[in-house]
Amino acid sequence: MSHCFDYSNKRVVITGAFSGVGAALLDVLAELGAPEVIALDIKRPEGPISSFIETNMGKASSVDAAIDGIEGPIDVLFNNAGIAATHPVEDVMAVNWLGLRQLSEGLLPKMREGGAIANTASIAGGQWPGHLQEVLDCIAIEDSEELFGWCRDHAELVGDGYAFSKECVQVYTMKSAKDSLARNVRTNSVCPAPIDTPLLPDFNKTMTEKTMNWTIDQIGGTIATPRDIAMSLAFLGSDASGYVNGVNLNVDLGFNAFMTTGQLDFSGLA
Numbered sequence: 001m002s003h004c005f006d007y008s009n010k011r012v013v014i015t016g017a018f019s020g021v022g023a024a025l026l027d028v029l030a031e032l033g034a035p036e037v038i039a040l041d042i043k044r045p046e047g048p049i050s051s052f053i054e055t056n057m058g059k060a061s062s063v064d065a066a067i068d069g070i071e072g073p074i075d076v077l078f079n080n081a082g083i084a085a086t087h088p089v090e091d092v093m094a095v096n097w098l099g100l101r102q103l104s105e106g107l108l109p110k111m112r113e114g115g116a117i118a119n120t121a122s123i124a125g126g127q128w129p130g131h132l133q134e135v136l137d138c139i140a141i142e143d144s145e146e147l148f149g150w151c152r153d154h155a156e157l158v159g160d161g162y163a164f165s166k167e168c169v170q171v172y173t174m175k176s177a178k179d180s181l182a183r184n185v186r187t188n189s190v191c192p193a194p195i196d197t198p199l200l201p202d203f204n205k206t207m208t209e210k211t212m213n214w215t216i217d218q219i220g221g222t223i224a225t226p227r228d229i230a231m232s233l234a235f236l237g238s239d240a241s242g243y244v245n246g247v248n249l250n251v252d253l254g255f256n257a258f259m260t261t262g263q264l265d266f267s268g269l270a
Helices: 020-031 060-069 089-110 128-139 144-153 164-181 202-204 208-220 226-237 255-260
Strands: 011-015 036-041 049-054 073-079 111-120 188-194 248-251
Touching: 011 020, 011 089, 011 164, 011 202, 020 036, 020 226, 036 208, 049 060, 060 089, 073 226, 089 111, 089 144, 089 164, 111 164, 111 226, 128 164, 164 188, 164 202, 164 248, 188 226, 202 208, 226 248
Parallel strands: 011 036, 011 073, 036 049, 073 111, 111 188, 188 248
Antiparallel strands: none
């Protein structure tokens, strides 16, 4: 007898499944019914997958090839691939934002009614309310070269690209949820706090280890595991979240709640 978290007999597409959250998600899905999993990544994941399409999410031609290589129907798309700001701004925006949008819109027509798209964003992308219109202007740009030009023209806002790319993902999650719902497909995101993954050293470099440690300290000193985030993604992709749409789910052990209610101790950043 199936249950609301059951993934058996479903077809799932996952990007960035080679390591970190994506690799943990493969294991979680195997526990929840072992669906057919199509993995898109630069390297072939070692976890339980049904097929693999070598894909560079930062190259439009590679993403197009992946879209063409995937036959429907698809039940769930997990847009999990991402890179840190140790890479150039254009690469960060291409992988974290452009590739995600391209894959989502390319696969949406192949998705089964009742399906779901779950994006991996970040709490680093939570500052969009202060400049929402600019983010909306950015995500409306279709051409990659035009987008990169926009980023250069707004260099102070875009910064190293990471936080801004995740702002784009959060706002796009909300905006695209209406279009996907027209096809009876839900779109949501998870917004994790720092995670103990192979990318953590890169984030310690770009966001500073002091800031990362302070963030973790504010939520009791516990850093998220890849499985913590994978379980939240699995929830958003499952029938258990059937009435959840357009939501950016903070998976941060309360960090944003504490910030909003003035309970963070900023003395550790001084």
